[in-house]
Amino acid sequence: MTDLVDLDRPVPEPATGPDPTPDHTRAAGRVTGRQVALRRGVGALVVLLPVLWALQRAVPLGGDIVNRGGVPLIGALLGQASSPRLDGAFLQVVLDATITTLAFAALGTAGALVIGLLGGLVLSDVAWSRRPPRPLRLVRAALRAVLVAIRSIHELVWALLLVSVLGLDPLVAVLAIALPFGAQTAQVFGDTFDSLPTRALRSLRDAGAPAAPAVAFALLPPAGPLLLSYSFYRFECAVRSTVLLGAVGVGGLGQELVVSLSSRNWNEVWSLVAAVIVLSALVDVWSGRLRADMAVASCSEWSAGTSAQAADTGARGSRSRWARGSAIVLVPGIVLAWVASGVSLSGLTSDRTRMLASGLLDDLLPPALPRGGVGAVTTAVLDTVSMAVLAMAIAVLITVVVSPWAVAARRGVGPPGPLPWRAARWISWLVARIVLLVLRSVPPTVWAVIALLALFPGVLPGALALGVYTGGVLGRLVAESWESVSPAPREALVRTGVPGPVASLAAVVPASAQQLVTYTLYRFEICVRETAVVGIVGAAGLGRLLAENLNFFRFPVVMTLLIASFAVSIASEVISRRLRGAIRA
Amino acid sequence: MNEDVVRLTGAGRSFGGTVALTGVDLTIRAGERVAVLGPSGAGKSTLLALLNGSLQPSEGSVRLFGVAPTELSTYSRRRLQRRVGTVSQGLDLIEQVRVLHNVNAGRLAEWGTTRSLVSLVWPRPDQRALVALETVGLGWAVHERTERLSGGERQRVAIARLLIQRPDLVLADEPVASLDPHRAAEVLGLLGRVTDSSGTVVVTLHQPRLARDHCTRAIGLREGRLVFDIPIPELAGDRLDELYAPG
Numbered sequence: 129m130t131d132l133v134d135l136d137r138p139v140p141e142p143a144t145g146p147d148p149t150p151d152h153t154r155a156a157g158r159v160t161g162r163q164v165a166l167r168r169g170v171g172a173l174v175v176l177l178p179v180l181w182a183l184q185r186a187v188p189l190g191g192d193i194v195n196r197g198g199v200p201l202i203g204a205l206l207g208q209a210s211s212p213r214l215d216g217a218f219l220q221v222v223l224d225a226t227i228t229t230l231a232f233a234a235l236g237t238a239g240a241l242v243i244g245l246l247g248g249l250v251l252s253d254v255a256w257s258r259r260p261p262r263p264l265r266l267v268r269a270a271l272r273a274v275l276v277a278i279r280s281i282h283e284l285v286w287a288l289l290l291v292s293v294l295g296l297d298p299l300v301a302v303l304a305i306a307l308p309f310g311a312q313t314a315q316v317f318g319d320t321f322d323s324l325p326t327r328a329l330r331s332l333r334d335a336g337a338p339a340a341p342a343v344a345f346a347l348l349p350p351a352g353p354l355l356l357s358y359s360f361y362r363f364e365c366a367v368r369s370t371v372l373l374g375a376v377g378v379g380g381l382g383q384e385l386v387v388s389l390s391s392r393n394w395n396e397v398w399s400l401v402a403a404v405i406v407l408s409a410l411v412d413v414w415s416g417r418l419r420a421d422m423a424v425a426s427c428s429e430w431s432a433g434t435s436a437q438a439a440d441t442g443a444r445g446s447r448s449r450w451a452r453g454s455a456i457v458l459v460p461g462i463v464l465a466w467v468a469s470g471v472s473l474s475g476l477t478s479d480r481t482r483m484l485a486s487g488l489l490d491d492l493l494p495p496a497l498p499r500g501g502v503g504a505v506t507t508a509v510l511d512t513v514s515m516a517v518l519a520m521a522i523a524v525l526i527t528v529v530v531s532p533w534a535v536a537a538r539r540g541v542g543p544p545g546p547l548p549w550r551a552a553r554w555i556s557w558l559v560a561r562i563v564l565l566v567l568r569s570v571p572p573t574v575w576a577v578i579a580l581l582a583l584f585p586g587v588l589p590g591a592l593a594l595g596v597y598t599g600g601v602l603g604r605l606v607a608e609s610w611e612s613v614s615p616a617p618r619e620a621l622v623r624t625g626v627p628g629p630v631a632s633l634a635a636v637v638p639a640s641a642q643q644l645v646t647y648t649l650y651r652f653e654i655c656v657r658e659t660a661v662v663g664i665v666g667a668a669g670l671g672r673l674l675a676e677n678l679n680f681f682r683f684p685v686v687m688t689l690l691i692a693s694f695a696v697s698i699a700s701e702v703i704s705r706r707l708r709g710a711i712r713a
Numbered sequence: 714m715n716e717d718v719v720r721l722t723g724a725g726r727s728f729g730g731t732v733a734l735t736g737v738d739l740t741i742r743a744g745e746r747v748a749v750l751g752p753s754g755a756g757k758s759t760l761l762a763l764l765n766g767s768l769q770p771s772e773g774s775v776r777l778f779g780v781a782p783t784e785l786s787t788y789s790r791r792r793l794q795r796r797v798g799t800v801s802q803g804l805d806l807i808e809q810v811r812v813l814h815n816v817n818a819g820r821l822a823e824w825g826t827t828r829s830l831v832s833l834v835w836p837r838p839d840q841r842a843l844v845a846l847e848t849v850g851l852g853w854a855v856h857e858r859t860e861r862l863s864g865g866e867r868q869r870v871a872i873a874r875l876l877i878q879r880p881d882l883v884l885a886d887e888p889v890a891s892l893d894p895h896r897a898a899e900v901l902g903l904l905g906r907v908t909d910s911s912g913t914v915v916v917t918l919h920q921p922r923l924a925r926d927h928c929t930r931a932i933g934l935r936e937g938r939l940v941f942d943i944p945i946p947e948l949a950g951d952r953l954d955e956l957y958a959p960g
Contacts, residue, residue, distance in 0.1 A: 159856040161838060164811060620805035623767050624878060625794035625822035630829045634818055637833075638809045 179521050182514035186587040193588055198581040208394035222403050229380035231469035233366040236305025238462045241359055243310025248317025279311035280697040282660040283369050287376045288678050293484045298471045301378040305366050324350050360415040367411050371404055375573045389577045408569035418450045491683035498685045505692055512669035515590045516656045522595025524648055527603040533560035534607035567600025576662040590667025602651050609643040649704040656700040716743045718882050718913045723773030726759050733759040734937045744910055748924035749917040751934035752957055757917040761884045765799045795822045798880030800888050804871045808860040815859055815870050816842045819878035845876040875907045883907050885916040901927040921953055
């Protein structure tokens with residue numbers, strides 16, 4: 129009994145001065161209880177204050193927000209849900225629009241991959257055998273800046289700008305996807321290349337192989353599975369974005385949706401919504417299967433850019449039937465898409481385009497302020513930010529309510545429960561997954577049009593629309609990441625006699641909360657950019673101002689607004705990154 | 714009192730067609746310090762899993778403190794489980810929270826639900842938790858985030874959690890596998906101090922020398938069977954050669 133640790137002895141004074149034990153080398157980094165409490169307090173304020181501010185902006189005291197005239201319209205819309213338009217003629221329209229959407233998405237993704245592959249090779253350090261020469265490094269820095277600028281502009285805004293040069297050409301849809309997606313892809317591919325082992329490339333180069341074949345032999349095969357997985361993740365995003373682009377009138381399901389919504393043919397809206405959801409579900413399942421099969425990275429990992437460490441598991445990809453099948457359909461699929469969409473590059477080089485493009489460039493500069501001056505821009509910026517904050521709050525609410533049900537039950541852990549219980553669990557999983565799918569498949573423009581039926585234009589309808597949509601995206605990402613939370617700590621607690629619910633709260637909630645916070649901050653960056661979407665259909669913020677000024681061809685003002693959007697987007701990215709870094713400390 | 718802490722009768726466990734452990738008869742009395750030796754895959758971890766109830770035997774029976782856990786009501790089983798403390802190979806710590814939270818996790822079973830919940834939101838370092846951390850040499854790390862500690866430090870957090878749980882039976886699965894000899898001796902010494910002389914320690918090891926220094930009894934497992942069960946002084950070279958012989 130002599131050597132037993134007596135936990136009831138008085139606590140020794142905290143040691144001051146150098147510590148006797150060797151582990152105490154990190155004395156400088158010690159955290160006190162007060163610091164922890166302070167961090168929590170600051171953290172709560174960082175969340176609470178912006179949300180309260182945004183709420184106050186969205187719902188001003190005494191202001192009228194509900195448009196009573198529009199409420200019956202919502203009723204009419206919902207009333208038609210049970211009788212979607214299903215006659216042959218309309219189904220043909222839906223089918224054509226679906227094919228157009230798929231073709232645009234495929235071509236846009238292909239363009240993005242070309243940009244991404246070239247840009248990625250230039251940006252990566254591995255592809256250069258030694259430190260690149262100084263002029264080249266300057267070119268690289270410039271390229272990086274250009275790519276950041278390109279992807280800070282939302283694809284819908286790109287489409288609006290391109291429409292004013294190219295007219296309603298299918299090329300608009302393809303380029304509007306390819307440019308921002310390509311900029312993002314170049315960044316990811318560059319990081320992917322740099323995360324690969326370099327020995328093979330180095331030995332080829334040492335043996336005297338020229339640069340291009342060496343890269344093709346040593347870099348592309350190991351990167352292949354990762355690049356393929358990412359390409360399909362991008363395609364999944366491109367399908368959704370193409371539906372969005374319909375709002376500017378370039379064709380596909382999105383355009384049909386906007387036409388039916390604005391002419392209030394609710395039964396057509398429902399058929400189109402169903403088509404969008406089915407298409408989106410199929411692409412999700414396909415690309416999800418592919419990723420699971422290759423075991424390189426999940427969707428949530430890709431979107432948060434944490435897949436680099438998965439590079440060494442890429443070898444499995446070569447054995448995957450899904451991966452091989454998908455790779456085989458890649459080229460014929462793109463050719464088919466080319467034929468089906470009737471895209472031609474001739475629009476790029478026509479005299480009219482050249483004239484309009486140079487005219488546009490002349491018109492954009494120098495930038496000018498909109499009517500209302502600096503005040504109008506400031507209001508729009510604040511509206512944009514508060515819309516994004518409120519949308520994120522709504523999205524987190526949806527995630528917290530729906531996602532716990534959307535986490536797939538783990539197989540092989542503990543004895544299987546009774547059959548009815550398992551069936552109920554499975555059904556709730558399916559329902560939660562479908563809810564999230566519907567929320568994210570219906571484009572935010574449609575949610576915004578619906579919200580604008582019942583609410584006066586402003587921050588609130590925009591935030592609602594964006595929040596509902598982002599809730600679907602965030603909920604899925606978070607549910608996917610929760611599936612990878614280790615069950616071991618919880619089981620260890622249950623084993624020592626802790627009741628199940630308490631063990632879950634103690635062991636599962638902290639890990640899950642961290643995932644939720646990380647993805648929320650990451651999605652916030654994107655949400656700021658996407659406020660442009662709901663703005664363009666008339667909610668509020670920079671997007672609305674942009675659309676209004678584009679309608680009247682006030683290009684100098686458009687330039688100012690683009691610069692403002694860029695600044696807001698970069699600022700939110702920097703803040704989100706800093707916060708993400710801070711919560712890891 | 715020489716209560717039987719563990720009594721296995723013809724106990725075994727198969728996974729599908731694979732037999733991990735079979736026909737083990739074993740009685741461990743209070744106060745014993747038992748080293749479980751054997752090559753990788755011999756069934757050591759399975760044996761510990763049967764003892765802490767994370768696995769049910771597929772043959773024979775397991776009795777802890779004189780009762781079969783499977784025959785108990787949920788409430789009584791929890792009370793029984795509280796008397797068994799485990800350090801698994803993966804440590805099973807909650808990585809994202811402060812060290813204090815992980816130490817307090819050793820008391821969640823003892824605390825009621827309400828008190829547990831309060832402690833999750835507002836953990837207060839009380840004396841027992843501080844002394845436990847001080848004992849394992851981590852008095853400075855109360856408010857550190859667990860994932861920021863080194864492997865050895867995290868292992869000592871797991872031991873502090875055991876200290877505060879104060880179990881009557883301590884199970885440790887290769888607690889010193891990745892430690893240098895000095896640290897290994899230190900960790901085994903700490904494990905021995907988790908319970909008093911009436912408490913029992915069962916530890917799986919790869920180093921016979923550590924078994925001789927810290928245990929009173931050695932059992933050898935090979936291919937899922939018990940091949941020896943002897944007091945430590947009899948643990949001689951030929952026994953070990955037989956145990957670890959290839960093929």
